[in-house]
Amino acid sequence: MTRINVGKQHPDVYEQLATLSGAAEGAAFDAGLDRKLIELVKLRVSQINGCAFCCRLHSxxxxxxxETADRLAVLPAxxxxxxxxxxxxxxxxxAEDVARLSHSVCDEDSEDALTAEKVSAVTWVATVMCAWNRVAIRSGYQVSP
Incomplete structure (x- = not known):
């Protein structure tokens, strides 16, 4: 059986996820996060979740x-x-803490580098990215050269 594209099967739910995604990104911009950092968060979450479609998109x-190729190359490490x-x-x-709920990897002291608004915004961006990864993987989005 081929994968069912859940976005096409239930486009209204897909649109609601897109709206939530836009709101999370807007909160990140409003908090003062720049586009490069938002994309790094999205890419790192996608790497952890193994979503090839989203890894390519956000790279x-x-x-x-x-962003530089060097920094993207070392992002997994x-x-x-x-x-x-x-x-x-x-x-x-x-972002890693959100993507890996089975165990906390976030050093809470490192959060001191961010305002509460930025912590919340990054958490929302990572949470929504996890949802997008699941939609893409479950729907079998193709990733061809």
Missing amino acids: RAALRAG WRESQYFSAEEVAALSI
Whole structure:
């Protein structure tokens, strides 16, 4: 049996997720997060969830936003690199914490680099990204060269 595209099966639910996604991104911008960091959060969550479609989408979006190939290359091992600022480290830590609910990986002290508004915004962006990953994977979105 082929995968059912859940967005096409229930387009009204898909649109509500898109609306929620826009609201989460708007909150991130309002909190002062820049486009590159938002894309890094989306990409890191997608890497953890194994969503090839979203990894490709957000890698390209990050590059368009001015992200470097070097930083994207080390993103899966960001904790071992010196490429990321304290704010980025905090955001990536929160993103991983959201994506890996089975165990907390977030060093709460690292959150001190972010305001409460930014912590909340990153949490919402990561939460919505997890939902998008599940829609794409479950629907069998194709990722071809």
